[in-house]
Amino acid sequence: MCDEAAQRREILTTRQMRAVEGAAIGSGSVTGSALMERAGAGVLCEMLALWPEFERPGHAVILCGPGNNGGDGYVVARLLAERGWQVRLAALAPPATPDAQVAAACWQGAVATLSDLGPEDFPPGSLCIDALFGTGLVRPLAPGIAAPLRLAAAQGCRIVAIDILSGLCADSGRVLGGLDLPRAALTVSFQRAKLGHVLAQGGNLSGVLRIVDIGIDGWMAAAGVPARFAGPVPALAKRAGHKYDHGHALVLGGGPGQGGAARLTARAALRIGAGLVTLACPPEALPENAARLDAVMLRPVADRAGLEHLLENPRFNALGLGPGLGLDRARDLVPAVLASGRAALLDADALTAFADAPEALFAALHPGAVLTPHGGEFARLFPDLAQRLATPAETGPAFSRLDAARQAAERAGCVVLLKGPDTVIAAPGGEARVAAAVGEAQAPWLATAGAGDVLSGIVTGLLARGFAPLEAAATGAWLHAEAARDFGPGLIAEDLPERIPAVLRALGC
Ligand SMILES: NC(=O)C1=CN([C@@H]2O[C@H](COP(=O)(O)OP(=O)(O)OC[C@H]3O[C@@H](n4cnc5c(N)ncnc54)[C@H](O)[C@@H]3O)[C@@H](O)[C@H]2O)[C@H](O)CC1
Numbered sequence: 001m002c003d004e005a006a007q008r009r010e011i012l013t014t015r016q017m018r019a020v021e022g023a024a025i026g027s028g029s030v031t032g033s034a035l036m037e038r039a040g041a042g043v044l045c046e047m048l049a050l051w052p053e054f055e056r057p058g059h060a061v062i063l064c065g066p067g068n069n070g071g072d073g074y075v076v077a078r079l080l081a082e083r084g085w086q087v088r089l090a091a092l093a094p095p096a097t098p099d100a101q102v103a104a105a106c107w108q109g110a111v112a113t114l115s116d117l118g119p120e121d122f123p124p125g126s127l128c129i130d131a132l133f134g135t136g137l138v139r140p141l142a143p144g145i146a147a148p149l150r151l152a153a154a155q156g157c158r159i160v161a162i163d164i165l166s167g168l169c170a171d172s173g174r175v176l177g178g179l180d181l182p183r184a185a186l187t188v189s190f191q192r193a194k195l196g197h198v199l200a201q202g203g204n205l206s207g208v209l210r211i212v213d214i215g216i217d218g219w220m221a222a223a224g225v226p227a228r229f230a231g232p233v234p235a236l237a238k239r240a241g242h243k244y245d246h247g248h249a250l251v252l253g254g255g256p257g258q259g260g261a262a263r264l265t266a267r268a269a270l271r272i273g274a275g276l277v278t279l280a281c282p283p284e285a286l287p288e289n290a291a292r293l294d295a296v297m298l299r300p301v302a303d304r305a306g307l308e309h310l311l312e313n314p315r316f317n318a319l320g321l322g323p324g325l326g327l328d329r330a331r332d333l334v335p336a337v338l339a340s341g342r343a344a345l346l347d348a349d350a351l352t353a354f355a356d357a358p359e360a361l362f363a364a365l366h367p368g369a370v371l372t373p374h375g376g377e378f379a380r381l382f383p384d385l386a387q388r389l390a391t392p393a394e395t396g397p398a399f400s401r402l403d404a405a406r407q408a409a410e411r412a413g414c415v416v417l418l419k420g421p422d423t424v425i426a427a428p429g430g431e432a433r434v435a436a437a438v439g440e441a442q443a444p445w446l447a448t449a450g451a452g453d454v455l456s457g458i459v460t461g462l463l464a465r466g467f468a469p470l471e472a473a474a475t476g477a478w479l480h481a482e483a484a485r486d487f488g489p490g491l492i493a494e495d496l497p498e499r500i501p502a503v504l505r506a507l508g509c
């Protein structure tokens, strides 16, 4: 991946964005006012690119807050008026920052108050530009502030959010105060996406997300190590070599009648390119599995001693377990899996089995492991973190799913992937990825039985291929959603492994 593509994948917190902006302005190379002009021009440009019909001037209401987000709004108002648009600007309060004051001083038109606005201000086909709050939002919108946004939506107007929809916490994507907010049709943000665009409600409420370059890439080092969007990596292409060069994944399955989940896991591990995949099941489940498997090999493993014996073969370099495993079998086998020190993927029953004693699991985990809980499994292992996520967000920056995954990874001592439409992946030390199947990248058909078992298999297969745990989890989560997007409506879990070849082919692997 080229540097530019890698940079576009960065996702910033508000603090990181402020640090970058501060470094740029502090360098003396650019002023805050100049950045605001670029931001406003970028918003206009993206609106016209998405809706070419607006080359013909229309009608817009601009809602301006007191900070620099409002300042961007004054710039957009001026630029639209210069193009012949009918612009009605309403301010919550006078501009309070020096840059916003400069922008407001350049606005020649009238300034109304928010409460002046009525349905007649939002004629059919008009736009509502939301410049109330951006990264500076710290508390819930008062009812009078949210009202014009709701009015615009009720009148069928498209809402364009500058930087982020007002009311959304840019760090967590949570709506402060739990208000009911209308969805933006377009969000135009600056230099990099923010976590609030893709996490929690932010993914849906942001609508189409566009990022405008305002020329501050040179100071991105001030952001430290940002989270990144998960995506394809060059290592997905299979280099030449013997099947044993691509790893041997061992998937541990459960008893008779429960084997479907582990078979899905094993098939996905094979499809993503593990050289060999073996499914180990209790002896009594052998006939059922033998009838359903061909390229996946089959071995009996009755218990921990049986597994330890099998693991005397050092070629099993990645172990995947949990789907359909059964809680008793999980309690028996997980300690042996982790004691082997090999790369390991723990999901489903392998996590739930430790709901009563998460510390015992954390003590055994090592940096080569990956946990892939869904929300319920996460809550069983990390009840306090789940509780913080469930507590209504009242002040910004609010506790985010990424904060939760990072703290969980620290506690567990391994990579934690928290599933959802906004899957977050964190490693101990804070490195993080987001696999966001939201907005234009949504994959709603992925919400289907067995999809998680396939994700387990993809990650296990990538571990077998030698991917580091964070990259196996992140790339796997992206690929999983990509396969779902590629298949589209009607998807069931069985379709996912079969779609992997099309995704890989499209990547040129
Ligand atoms: N980062 C950049 O490079 C650029 C950012 N731009 C724009 O600037 C905003 C951020 O501006 P800032 O002044 O820091 O914050 P806000 O405008 O979002 O508002 C802060 C202001 O509002 C008060 N406040 C917060 N929450 C509430 C509330 N619920 N009710 C009432 N008042 C509230 C807070 O106390 C402050 O006074 C960024 O989003 C971009 O749009 C640039 O112009 C381009 C460069």
Ligand SMILES: [K+]
Pocket: 069, 130, 131, 132, 133, 134, 161, 162, 163, 164, 165, 166
């Ligand atoms: K906004």
